Amino acid sequence: xxxxxxxxxxxxxxxCFIGYFPIAPGTFASIIFSLxxxxxxxxxxxxxxxxxxxxLGFIFTGYSGRNVFKNSDPKEIVxxxxxxxxxxxxxxxxxxxxxxxxxxILLFRAFDIFKPFPINKIEKIGGSAGIMLDDIFSGxxxxxxxxxLVRFVFK
Numbered sequence: 001x002x003x004x005x006x007x008x009x010x011x012x013x014x015x016c017f018i019g020y021f022p023i024a025p026g027t028f029a030s031i032i033f034s035l036x037x038x039x040x041x042x043x044x045x046x047x048x049x050x051x052x053x054x055x056l057g058f059i060f061t062g063y064s065g066r067n068v069f070k071n072s073d074p075k076e077i078v079x080x081x082x083x084x085x086x087x088x089x090x091x092x093x094x095x096x097x098x099x100x101x102x103x104x105i106l107l108f109r110a111f112d113i114f115k116p117f118p119i120n121k122i123e124k125i126g127g128s129a130g131i132m133l134d135d136i137f138s139g140x141x142x143x144x145x146x147x148x149l150v151r152f153v154f155k
Contacts, residue, residue, distance in 0.1 A: 009064040012056050012079065019076035027109055029078035030085040034105050037089035038097060050086040054136070057083045062128030073123070073131050080135040084108055087139030088146065099154045104146050111138035 014020060021028045033053070040046040057079040065072055088108040092100055111119060112135055119141075123134040 006068045009060050009068050010076075012060045013064040013068075013077040015078050015082060019078040025075060025078050026081040026112065029081045030105060030109055030112075033082040033085045034089065034101055037086065037092070037104075038101050041097070042091070042093050046086075050083075050090065053079060053086055054083050054132075057132045058128050060128075061131040065131060066127075072126060077131060080132050081112065083132060084112060084135030084139035084142075087136050088142040090143055092146070092150065100146065100150055103149055103154075104142060107142035107145055108139055111141050 011017070015029055015032075018029050018032065019025045036049055037046060040049070061077055061079060064077060065074055069076060085105070085108050088104045089100075092104075115123060115134065115138075119134050119137050122137055123130055125133060
């Protein structure tokens with residue numbers, strides 16, 4: 001039974017093994033899930049996917065990190081990056097899509113990789129909250145800056 005739960009956790013938290021991508025798995029997951037926004041912009045499907053990814057991330061990442069990967073925040077877990085990028089695109093429509101897409105990915109990944117204050121403090125919470133919240137907060141900041149870019153720069 002434990003083996004089945006571990007496999008399910010690994011499948012969910014690595015997003016069907018995207019987390020095993022050999023080069024920059026977090027960036028790869030971010031790009032894939034930014035395309036979810038690109039093709040479903042502001043539809044009920046986008047919000048449902050975002051809710052589901054966030055929910056599954058909070059449910060499974062802590063257990064998966066502790067018991068499956070034996071690491072508090074393993075690089076194979078990429079559902080947190082998917083959550084963060086989905087948050088980064090919340091509220092955007094199809095206007096200026098290409099610029100929004102590229103800028104959103106770059107902003108989110110910059111905050112997620114460099115983890116400026118207070119993101120670096122949030123990461124230290126531990127468990128599912130620590131794994132998920134630093135990426136979600138990176139997504140929130142990227143979202144705010146992206147709204148400014150779309151409103152004032154991408155005219």
